Amino acid sequence: xxxxxASILLFFILLSRPFAQEKTDEKPADPRALELFIEGKTLELxxxxxxxxxxxxxxxxxxxxxxxxxxLSKLYYNVSQYQSAYETGMSALKLDPDNIxxxxxxxxxxxxxNNYSEALKYLKQVLDKRPDDINVMYNIGRLxxxxxxxxxxxxxxxxxxxxxxxxxTVLQRMIEIYxxxxxxxxxxxxxxxxxxxNPANTPLKFAIADTYLRIPDxxxxxxxxxxxxxxxxxxxxxxxxxxxxxxRQNKPDLAFEKFGKYIDKDTVDFNSxxxxxxxxxxxxxxxxxxxxxxxxxxxxxxxxxPEQWEPKFYIALINDETNNISPEPVFQQVLTEADTSVEAHxxxxxxxxxxxxxDEALKIFRHGAVQFPDxxxxxxxAGNTLYRLGKQNDALxxxxxxxxxxxxxxxxxxxxxxxxxxxxxxxxxxNLYEQALVIYPDNILLLNNYAYHLSERGKKLKEALxxxxxxIDKEPFNASYLDTYGWIFYKMKDYKNAIVYIERAVxx
Numbered sequence: 001x002x003x004x005x006a007s008i009l010l011f012f013i014l015l016s017r018p019f020a021q022e023k024t025d026e027k028p029a030d031p032r033a034l035e036l037f038i039e040g041k042t043l044e045l046x047x048x049x050x051x052x053x054x055x056x057x058x059x060x061x062x063x064x065x066x067x068x069x070x071x072l073s074k075l076y077y078n079v080s081q082y083q084s085a086y087e088t089g090m091s092a093l094k095l096d097p098d099n100i101x102x103x104x105x106x107x108x109x110x111x112x113x114n115n116y117s118e119a120l121k122y123l124k125q126v127l128d129k130r131p132d133d134i135n136v137m138y139n140i141g142r143l144x145x146x147x148x149x150x151x152x153x154x155x156x157x158x159x160x161x162x163x164x165x166x167x168x169t170v171l172q173r174m175i176e177i178y179x180x181x182x183x184x185x186x187x188x189x190x191x192x193x194x195x196x197x198n199p200a201n202t203p204l205k206f207a208i209a210d211t212y213l214r215i216p217d218x219x220x221x222x223x224x225x226x227x228x229x230x231x232x233x234x235x236x237x238x239x240x241x242x243x244x245x246x247x248r249q250n251k252p253d254l255a256f257e258k259f260g261k262y263i264d265k266d267t268v269d270f271n272s273x274x275x276x277x278x279x280x281x282x283x284x285x286x287x288x289x290x291x292x293x294x295x296x297x298x299x300x301x302x303x304x305x306p307e308q309w310e311p312k313f314y315i316a317l318i319n320d321e322t323n324n325i326s327p328e329p330v331f332q333q334v335l336t337e338a339d340t341s342v343e344a345h346x347x348x349x350x351x352x353x354x355x356x357x358x359d360e361a362l363k364i365f366r367h368g369a370v371q372f373p374d375x376x377x378x379x380x381x382a383g384n385t386l387y388r389l390g391k392q393n394d395a396l397x398x399x400x401x402x403x404x405x406x407x408x409x410x411x412x413x414x415x416x417x418x419x420x421x422x423x424x425x426x427x428x429x430x431n432l433y434e435q436a437l438v439i440y441p442d443n444i445l446l447l448n449n450y451a452y453h454l455s456e457r458g459k460k461l462k463e464a465l466x467x468x469x470x471x472i473d474k475e476p477f478n479a480s481y482l483d484t485y486g487w488i489f490y491k492m493k494d495y496k497n498a499i500v501y502i503e504r505a506v507x508x
Contacts, residue, residue: 033063066095085109100129150177184214240279309338376405444471455488479508
């Protein structure tokens with residue numbers, strides 16, 4: 001199944017152990033069985049798993065050794081024969097019921113078989129013997145999440161965080177659980193720990209401040225925004241959010257006083273002043289009564305800088321919102337006066353695009369693309385608008401031009417890949433994905449869509465299967481990705497595995 005939209009999901013890590021024999025394994029005592037075991041191990045190390053399985057099976061006919069059953073279970077797991085992996089793993093446990101490695105192995109198998117409750121039982125036994133094993137604690141937490149018991153999961157994540165280390169993956173799980181409970185205070189605390197690991201992560205700082213606002217804790221949110229502005233004084237988003245807080249606190253005068261002085265400075269250039277004005281504008285959109293402040297600032301800028309189009313444009317937007325005065329005459333004036341401005345075409349065109357007036361948006365984007373043929377945004381927006389209008393043939397030249405200008409842009413690659421696929425331009429489609437995966441080798445949206453494309457053509461199915469496997473490793477509950485994986489097995493005539501993943505997709 002082609003999947004058009006990338007989801008921001010935190011993935012379920014199933015930790016596989018190495019397939020080498022553990023030193024605790026019971027070796028066969030019978031000389032012939034030992035000889036077959038060694039032959040099997042040699043084949044295993046050569047990645048010839050099927051032949052190795054045959055040797056171990058022959059060894060079992062001579063001697064029923066727990067170590068052979070365990071090794072077979074590992075190999076069956078490796079070749080996706082999970083039921084056989086379970087049966088041989090349980091045979092190993094029956095012969096040596098206290099062996100922690102065997103319990104660990106059977107837990108892995110039970111997880112892949114979706115028997116989370118039973119897997120949890122064995123992992124807890126493993127943790128009793130290895131109480132400092134962070135990986136086991138994490139997997140127990142993930143199993144509790146899969147069983148819809150997040151309060152039990154959080155106990156294990158907190159233990160890892162408080163007693164051992166700050167781990168990025170664990171903290172992400174905690175953040176998601178706290179968010180589900182709307183426990184924003186603990187969510188913010190977990191995010192602060194994550195920030196300790198990534199102190200320069202500005203998007204994370206914004207996320208923390210946003211979480212404080214949901215408590216609401218305005219003081220701590222302001223501290224975060226002040227931290228951002230200390231490093232980047234012209235950060236428009238931080239300025240905007242700070243202004244919004246003052247509005248929420250019913251202190252618009254404080255916002256105007258703090259930032260109005262900055263706008264009045266002669267040493268500050270127009271773009272910086274405009275950035276502050278837009279911060280007021282964006283903040284005031286959530287409080288229509290405060291739009292007058294933003295309009296006042298913009299009026300001052302329009303008077304001081306009559307040659308600039310931006311103040312006129314945003315004043316027209318405010319008049320549209322507050323007095324229902326159509327901005328279109330002003331927009332036509334802006335486009336005439338700012339005919340040499342890329343940004344004017346982008347902003348005016350996008351106004352119509354957001355209003356779903358795609359024909360008018362397209363006219364502006366196309367005109368801009370003629371005026372500025374090497375501008376990425378105008379070519380992409382013209383192509384994307386045509387694609388939305390169902391005009392794939394017309395969209396292609398613009399999107400191909402955008403791709404030529406910016407060959408690493410994921411939005412362009414994704415849209416262009418879908419169009420190539422839909423139009424049966426197979427060579428172009430494959431070349432696009434091959435080049436894109438050099439830049440983004442682990443992008444699961446690209447991997448899924450390319451794997452699906454190859455499977456539909458019946459080409460490079462082994463390669464397609466490997467790509468698809470990466471997507472379900474990262475998002476094991478994504479029905480579209482599971483469907484692709486199962487479909488490739490079907491195309492390979494491996495119906496046993498195909499039905500497993502197709503049914504899993506249907507369940508989801």
